[in-house]
Amino acid sequence: MYNGGKIIAGLTIFLGLITFPIYYSVGKANPHPNPSLDTPVINQMKVKHCVESREFMRANHMRLLRGWMKTVLAGKGCVYVSSTGEKYNMSWDTCWNCHSSKKQFCDRCHNYMAVDLPCWKCHSEPNT
Amino acid sequence: MKALLPFLAVVFLVLLVIAGVKAAGLYFVFGVLVPYAAAAVFLLGFVYRVVKWGKTPVPFHIPTTCGQQKSLPWIKPNGIENPSGTGGVVIRMLLEVFLFRSLFKNRKTKMKGEYLTYAWAPWLWLSGMAFHWSFLFIVIRHLRFFFQSVPVPVQAIEHLDSILNWGVPALYITDVIFLAAVTYLFLRRVTLSQVKAITLPADFFPLFLLFGIGASGVLMRYYTRVDVVGVKELVMGLVSLHPAVVSGIGTIFYIHLFLISTLFAYFPWSKLVHAGGVFLSPTRNLSNNSRVVRHVNPWSYPVKVHTYEEYEDDFREKMKMAGVPVERE
Amino acid sequence: MAKEPKKEELLQSISYKAPKTFWMDTPTEIKPGMFCWGAKAKSLNVVGLPNARDWNPTEEDWKLPENWQEILIEGLRERLDKYRSLRLFLDICVRCGACADKCHFYIGTGDPKNMPVVRGELMRSVYRKYFTTPGKVFGKLAGAREMDLQVLKEWWTYFFQCTECRRCSVFCPYGIDHAEITIAGRELLNLLGLNIEWIQGPVSNCYMKGNHLGLEPQTIVSNVEFMVDDIETLTGIRINPTFNRKGAEILFVTPSGDLFADPGTYTCMGYLMLFHELGLDYTWSTYASEGGNFGFFTSNEMAKRLNAKIYAEAKRLGVKWILGGECGHMWRLVHQYMDTWNGPADFLEVPKSPITGTVFENARTTKMTHIIEFTADLMKHGKLKLDPSRNDHLKVTFHDSCNTSRGMGVFEEPRFVLKNICRNFYEMPRETIKEQTFCCGSGSGLNAGEDMELRLRGGLARANAVKYVHDKHDVNMLANICAIDRASLTTSMNYWVPGVTVAGVHELVANALVMKGEKKRETDLRGEPLPSAEEEISVEARAVAQAEGEKLGGEANV
Secondary structure, three states, X not given: OOOHXXXXXXXXXXXXXXXXXXXXXXXXXXXXXXOOOOOHHHHXXXXXOOOOOHHHHHHHHHHHHHHHHXXXXXXXXXXXXXXXXXXXXXXXXXXXXXXXXXXXOHHHHXXXXXXXXXXXXXXXXXXX | OOOHHHHHHXXXXXXXXXXXXXXXXXXXXXXXXXXXXXXXXXXXXXXXXXXXXXXXXXXXXOOOOOOOOOOOOOOOOOOOOOOOOHHHHHHHHHHHHHHOHHXXXXXXXXXXXXXXXXXXXXXXXXXXXXXXXXXXXXXXXHHHHOOOOOOHHHHHHHHHHOOXXXXXXXXXXXXXXXXXHHHXXXXXXXXXXXXXXXXXXXXXXXXHHHHHHHHHHHHHHHHOOXXXXXHHHHHHHHHXXXXXXXXXXXXXXXXXXXXXXXXXXHHHHOHHHHHHHHHHOOOOOOOOOOOOOOOOOOXXXXXXXXXXXXXXXXXXXXXXXXXXXXXXO | OOOOOOHHHHHHOOOOXXXXXXXXXXXXXXXXXXXXXXXXHHHHHHOOOOOOOOOOOOOOOOOOOOOHHHHHHHHHHHHHHHOHHXXXXXXXXXXXXXXXXXXXXXXXXXXXXXXXXXXXXXXXXXXXXXXXXXXXHHHHHXXXXXXXXXXXXXXXXXXXXXXXXXXXXXXXOOXXXXXXXXXXXXXXXXXXXXXXXHHHHHHHHHHHHOOOOOOOHHHHHHHHHHHHHHHHHHHOOOOOOOEOOOOOOEEEEOOHHHHOOOOHHHHHHHHHHHHHHHOOXXXXXXXXXXXXXXXXXXXXXXXXXXXXXXXXXXXXXXXXXXXXXXXXXXXXXXXXXXXXXXXXXXXXXXXXXOOOOOEOHHHOOOOXXXXXXXXXXXXXXXXXXXXXXXXXXXXXXXXXXXXXXXXXXXXXXXXXXXXXXXXXXXXXXXXXXXXXXXOOOOOOOOOOXXXXXXXXXHHHHHHHHHHHHHHHHOOOEEEEOOHHHHHHHHHHHHHHOXXXXXXXXXXXXXXXXXXXXXXXXXXXXXXXXXXXXXXXXXXXXXXXXXXXXXHHHHHHOO
């Protein structure tokens, strides 16, 4: 190879950079964030369910909450009718009633994904 | 039309994923095998290409000099555009790689009345910069899927990118720039006469692929949504070499992933290798010192020349007549 | 010679709107006025190049060897393995189009195949077909095509419509230099005996007789004698240059064009007068009597074979170092190739001006200094008595030669010299000078007569910038430091910008040079009467004139 030293050095740096996540993570445990559902209210539920399906909530909870906020602020009532026809009060209390710990529930995934929670700029966190 | 086949090719790739994932449920294939294969092809292919260039010698010292040479001590040389040492070359290369300095010089040649004019034409430079930099930011942002605990710089870039705080989830500025730049790069190939004239189908394919990647990403984030925790678990499985199928991730994610895999696998065998090649370009990465330091051609061989002796034999009498000294009377 | 087109017709024929058909589907036409005659058998035979036969490019049958495709593809393979530039430039072009309108041949023809990127694609398409997997599998879809006779004729046509000026490589984001592709393309064509006679003739001349023009030693001596006579008439001073003199301190090498025809001869007179005034211990050589190297437009090997004479002669004569005259491609080769080809020149010393004592560190290994560096150094040290008023009848602009610009970076030296010897200096627009300079249109061996239309078209961009300063500032003198420029720009100016003449910088130096014991000069070197009685120009006045020149030059840059 001609100018081999420089070329190999350059290649090594490039390969090192793009494979860094692999040798950084290989062999390490990959714990699931496991948002905790272990709260008294949830434990008492016969059929465990949220306001919408688990899949929907996982992907869309932020939009649902944003929608609630907008509806309430616009004075368009505060009752949410879910896709199964159940009625919920559009309030944090509805959430906290089951998910009583921000730390054990919200933060698990939000930390895992490094996504900020802008909710608490206005709303106060639950005490428990 | 030259754009049609590459467009259909990308559509075909999308349909392939829909058929494979949604209909046939080949999650392991599309979630694990394809990304691994693409990464392997990319890494090996890229190394292969660079090594192949590396094995080819640089027989002559041919920098393109774009500034004053270093000659007499009282003439100020342009140490960057016409570097006389390694430092200048490094700066020249950095400016080229990070700021596309040569492209910035672009001028549009036109005949205006009697005169040729050279109007400043920054659009190619601007769209090139916009595309590459937004792409880089997007790649860095995606690193949050690649580390169990997300590194601070990645978080910082993510914050910066969503600083407008529009909508939930917040709009990334780079998403807009990326799609706009790719769109512009496509439009110039179908509208500008000169660019149209040089465009090959192989120029459209990566553009459509990139657009598909951007569009599926945008759809996934702002419209259809997927379970990002599931996505991260899949990715972490891949990077920690403990791959596992994660259920409950929407098909749109697999489309995104498959198009990215295609891009990576396609990269080393296409014009996209300019990313590596630019570093090896002998007109840019050599300093203009060929009269100061001897450059050796490794394959140099002796050539047949017409020697002075032969020359004198041809012209001895004429030389003598003209009073030109000769070696042998 | 083909008939010259009318200026208006030529201009009107240029359109930058691409034709409807894709270039790959557009057959190549070999048009009169746009090509040079094929190399003759005898010219090829002198240097032993293959497939020597007389042939005519306009005829269907080019008398190619049976296995010409194989020769070409194998030749390409060999060069891909030898030149990183070639392999890389064939691999990494993204067809962004930045180079498209930077080529003087594209500007002058509007022919898409003269866009540097497409000239590259001519070879790239074949490279893909035979050397890359996507090209083999996807064919035309991947931009690949077979090497057939049509493609070969296309190569021949367009690799001889490139002057290897490297302007494209300035604007390319990867520095792709299409000169490298043209050089390789011409090498490959030469494997089949497909050179042009305008190159091959000078090559064989240079090989046997030492210079392109085929001047034999006695002719060189007598040509110089003629100039010496003219100098005596002009100045009253008799100069006695020496030839092939052993033991001289310096060997002087310049392109043979300077010895042969005006305006080159005036430049040559300038050298003679300058060296005499300095009392320089130098010699001419009749063996190494060519600085230029048309071998470079043939093949790397041919260039090396011709270039070898310079060091060989320096060694034989036992000189200390080499001084090189004004020339474009000669200097690209001296600067970037000579030492690699035929060095190390360890029998020479690092060039040192015997007048100023300046050591030319920038020529430490090659041991060859450009005369413009040498003269600029003299002027900086005030070693020359100059009367710039003798150039007052001239309004001067400077044409940067492609090779000394983009292959060296000689920008300030000639400007410094010019501002010392003339008081009316104007720059052409910034986009047409220095690293962005335009080719004269006739470089790289294309300065023949039969391709006049091509040359005029290629010269348009340069001429148009001259026209700009001619119209705006009455510029009437186009100074340069290149022998091919001197010849070809004269033709180009006569056509595009009548009223502008062309001169080597050292002609103007000699005009201004006040020689010891000279008689009062009535005319300049060309016999044109001098504007007025000589005035003593004070240093201050000169400085003011210089500052004004710079200011005006700045305006022209808008």
